[in-house]
Amino acid sequence: MSRPLSQPGDELGWHDNVGSRNSTNAMSLSQADFRKAMGAFATGVSLITVDVDGEVHGMTANALTSVSLEPLLLLVCVDRRARTHAHLHAKKRFGINILEENQRAISEYFARSFQSQSGAEQETGARFDRTAHGTPMLHGALAYLECGLKSTQDAGDHTIFIAEVEEAVVRAGAPLLFFKGNYWKIGVEVEET
Ligand SMILES: Cc1cc2nc3c(=O)[nH]c(=O)nc-3n(C[C@H](O)[C@H](O)[C@H](O)COP(=O)(O)O)c2cc1C
DSSP, rough: OOOOSSTTOOOOOOOOOOOSSTTTTOOOOOOHHHHHHHHHEEEEOOEEEETTTTTTEEEEEOOOOEEEETTTTEEEEETTHHHHHHHHHHOOOOEEEEOTOHHHHHHHHHHSSSHHHHHHHHHHHHEEEOOOOOOOETTTSSSEEEEEEEEEETTTEEEEEEEEEEEEOOSSOOOOEEEEEEEEEEEOOOOOO
């Protein structure tokens, strides 16, 4: 199973030592150190949805970012070993569902290697609609983006999928967050100083 850069249980105090690749330090940066450092970058959590022979296939992903306004582009990085990798290449259309704060169980379910639409429905209560394009859209997500694949770029053990956003739906609510390997709800707004 591919893993997010930050794993549950990764804890890094600000004074913990991490590896370094600078010339004055012989330590080499490990994958674990890299994951810990990137785990300090708080993100939302998304569910990539793709239709596979009439079934919903989903994958939890936080390596997601907007790219361009003209045209409207986003990117998501997917491990080459993930089943979703082949599905995105084959289908060239997918949905990005931004998870709401009460959808942790859905995130966990779709981060597993073995999953099915019926299993997700039974275990997590996930429900899906279909868009006009037939793409699965998760009920109750904070936002939905309908994506048409434009290009791919190999990047180490992942592939960067760049897609044009064709439609978007935004709902009221608060996001599920991922930070240092754990799930969080949004806190208080930082006041201007
Ligand atoms: C919070 C979180 C974020 C994740 N983000 C990504 C990601 O951006 N890219 C990726 O390839 N895997 C990511 N994963 C791991 C995949 O969800 C996991 O490997 C999944 O089992 C792949 O499913 P598949 O083989 O059905 O495609 C993430 C997992 C979690 C828990």
